[in-house]
Amino acid sequence: MPMHSGEPPMEIQAWMNWMFGGLALLILGGGMLMMFTTVFTTKGPQPEDSQSDPKKG
Incomplete structure (x- = not known):
């Protein structure tokens, strides 16, 4: 087998x-x-913020 055949071992x-x-x-x-x-993060905090708003007011 010649090692210089062109294809790597x-x-x-x-x-x-x-x-x-x-x-x-x-x-x-990583993508997943x-x-x-x-x-x-985008769907979680939104309802929590809307629910916590009435408590503050």
Whole structure:
């Protein structure tokens, strides 16, 4: 097996696959967390504020 065939060894390919897989999982997980946090933060405080307003007045 000539190492200068043009394609990288299987080890490098495996590392590349692991790297891309991890990055994809991190990006997807981060996006989901951001979406959940934004949705909960935008929908949560609004009803609480409207309910706490009459108490102040």
